[in-house]
Amino acid sequence: MNLDKSSTLALDVHGGDHGPKVTVPAAVDALAESPGLRIILVGRPDEIEPLLAGVDAGLRDRLVIEATSEVITSDARPRAILRAGPEFSLYRALQLVHEGRAQSCVSAGNTVALMALGVKLLGVLPGVSRPALMSQFPNAAGTVGMLDLGANLNVDARQLAQFAFMGAEVRRAAHPERPASVGLLNVGHEDGKGHAVVREAHELLKASDLDYRGFIEGHDIFEGTVDLAVCDGFAGNLVLKSSEGLAAMLFGEFRKTLESTWRSRLGALLAKPALKAMVERLDPAKHNGAPLLGLNGVLVKSHGRSGRLATTQAILEAGQEAQHHVPDRIEAVIKKHERETAS
Amino acid sequence: MNLDKSSTLALDVHGGDHGPKVTVPAAVDALAESPGLRIILVGRPDEIEPLLAGVDAGLRDRLVIEATSEVITSDARPRAILRAGPEFSLYRALQLVHEGRAQSCVSAGNTVALMALGVKLLGVLPGVSRPALMSQFPNAAGTVGMLDLGANLNVDARQLAQFAFMGAEVRRAAHPERPASVGLLNVGHEDGKGHAVVREAHELLKASDLDYRGFIEGHDIFEGTVDLAVCDGFAGNLVLKSSEGLAAMLFGEFRKTLESTWRSRLGALLAKPALKAMVERLDPAKHNGAPLLGLNGVLVKSHGRSGRLATTQAILEAGQEAQHHVPDRIEAVIKKHERETAS
Incomplete structure (x- = not known):
């Protein structure tokens, strides 16, 4: 290249x-x-x-x-x-x-x-039928790409498949050592789950030359099952923003908890270097930058x-x-x- | 009652x-x-x-x-x-x-x-047009109810409004001191955002006697903006499962981090009582039980x-x-x- x-x-x-x-x-x-x-x-x-x-x-x-x-x-x-x-x-x-x-x-x-x-x-x-917004999240495997995150609220199967092709190419440009594994977000892993649009997109992707791993569920995003998670922009936007909200809440609770007693304050002081490294690794700022593909x-x-x-x-x-x-x-x-x- | x-x-x-x-x-x-x-x-x-x-x-x-x-x-x-x-x-x-x-x-x-x-x-x-699956999540304000979580993948505006009526009634049965505040999940807070179904449901809910607060975004679920968050079952299921996955990942990272050095292990020991109380408060097990309404x-x-x-x-x-x-x-x-x- x-x-x-x-x-x-x-x-x-x-x-x-x-x-x-x-x-x-x-x-x-x-x-x-x-x-x-x-x-x-x-x-x-x-x-x-x-x-x-x-x-x-x-x-x-x-x-x-x-x-x-x-x-x-x-x-x-x-x-x-x-x-x-x-x-x-x-x-x-x-x-x-x-x-x-x-x-x-x-x-x-x-x-x-x-x-x-x-x-x-x-x-x-x-x-290209419709441009899409992609982002990267930190997860158990490093990072996962996800699209669409809100540019397209109603999509058809061909558009979902195109999101997968575009997103996989972005991952491949950044990680040329191997093709990106791709999952299609759905309410279950099995064939036949979900509405007509995801089922049809599933067939299009199975027939493609992508490293397509089939349907994935919400938890797979953070478990590192695939390199790229694909969905429509309505669901993707809700997942993106609810994840931001949940992470902020959990970090906030953690901080409050560590400041709540003298024992926990002392404990936090001791654990600080390790905690700091973790927070830096998971920092959303490090993964900022969502291309419109x-x-x-x-x-x-x-x-x-x-x-x-x-x-x-x-x-x-x-x-x-x-x-x-x-x-x-x-x-x-x-x-x-x-x-x-x-x- | x-x-x-x-x-x-x-x-x-x-x-x-x-x-x-x-x-x-x-x-x-x-x-x-x-x-x-x-x-x-x-x-x-x-x-x-x-x-x-x-x-x-x-x-x-x-x-x-x-x-x-x-x-x-x-x-x-x-x-x-x-x-x-x-x-x-x-x-x-x-x-x-x-x-x-x-x-x-x-x-x-x-x-x-x-x-x-x-x-x-x-x-x-x-x-009732369609039964819906509801659950409660811990959040900054205590708990938030959410539906539908996967029973209905394609919904119309009237069905979304019914989900709001049913979910608000469940919250009211458990908390009779005040009516439940309700938000409709969307990709933005402003009128005119989102696809036709949510925009139409928004009008139905504005005209109802619910304590309806309008459109909410994903982060509002965990910020405690409303008592009840309403959406279709496809997006709801992705939000539910991605939140479970993210919470599991973050708690796992915290645990690994606190076990990573002798300083952090000692710190964790000191902070343990406070951390235990926090984990118990946020424990999803405490909020298990999703009614089919x-x-x-x-x-x-x-x-x-x-x-x-x-x-x-x-x-x-x-x-x-x-x-x-x-x-x-x-x-x-x-x-x-x-x-x-x-x-």
Whole structure:
């Protein structure tokens, strides 16, 4: 696989809850980690420039500011989003990818805006029925990829199968040593379980050349049964957000418990180095960066609440996908599967 | 509300992974906790009787064995389930409820079998479109009820609204001090989010007299935003099982981490009393017992992997629902809402 050694990324500095004060330092961190990367900071220069004051000259040279004045808010309605023009940071960032001035784009803006403007400005790859949002979760085996996470609420069997092809290709680009094992989320493991759409997608995937392991259940996501879990965007979004909520609750309870008595406080002090390593391993920030697959360009969504570490992670993820030519690979794999289905 | 002081429960001793060696001692524990309860142990006498050898005579008097010879296995196909007769423990247990010899039934058998035989032997309450499976999860506010958890993979708006009416009534029976607050699970909080079915159900619930709080997202389940979370059975089942898997993974990681170094082992020893209290509070076994709502009789599903404590909990839950006349209450509340919709 031909890897580009350098690529340029367009960063929407205003998306998300924290804006430039988090996204700009995160961009600097990403440059330090990824020597071939250049970043175009898209947003309001008066908010960006003060944040670049103390930055090392070698890193500063790999940063350019692209001035825009407007921001798409997180609660913007679809109609307002579609009226947005190049004065909006997300719009302009995507336009830079379309113009070839950047090879990837990162934004923590709202998913509807990313999807709508991604489709409008980058376009959908030939043969792709519907773009999908993918993410990675830490699990017992390391990480598991999952899609769709909310871009598509109603899907048909062919679309579910395409999600599997696209997601498996992303996993393979990152882990070329072996094909990704794929499972289709359902309410039971046995053939014949579930509604008509998953049963039909099951047959399409069985007939494909994917390393398809059949139906999986919710618990399989975290048990490490497969590398990639596929479902519709409604169920996927509920699983994603309920998992975030549950993990936050359990970590919160654990923290409260360790602070509740003098014995437990002392115990926590002793266990701290070990606990810290665990929390770091499972930290969702380390797995931030959800690509919108099926677009003619790399577009990665960063979580709205992302801090500096999480934002850096999303930038590095997007940079890698551009280096691996993920859109070209997806185009090829979809073309191949569509040909097989037609024949 | 008129509460029965005594009731009889039919227990399918063979359902689930462990069978009589867990369900029979659990039944004895439930009798000790609930003085008004009597239990009919439905199953193979040669497997049940040895387990009753040392049981206190006062408790033994409140136990009866109903002899059956056959067991519906956890992987039984729907066709085989519907051919089952009174020689099967689950079938006979449900028949006892239908005959009025018991007021409730507990089984850890597979959900499809409980649903199919529950509908066949108990019948569906008038006005109820589809029975639904409900459960309780521990969360930041105490517990949250959730349905449907897999009985209905495709639902329409009216069915989702009925799930809300039924689930709210169960919460109210257990917590009569205030009406249950209800949320409809969706991919966003705002009006207009989600697919047509949830948007239509949202309007039905807004027009109802429920304490309806609108759309909620996955994380709200664990943040304690509402008392009851409503969704279709496909998404609900994925959320339920992924949450089980995530919780098991996180507790496993905590345990491994605390055992990893001598410092953390010492720390864990000191923190043990506090950690034990936390684990007990969040223990899913304490919240075992998922009623199938909408049937003309109380039928509670126990988790297939339930141990003794969890099984006791499911029995107590079923006993309480019988004492609270939950089926009568659901019939009344559905009748009222159907009348309102028609007028």
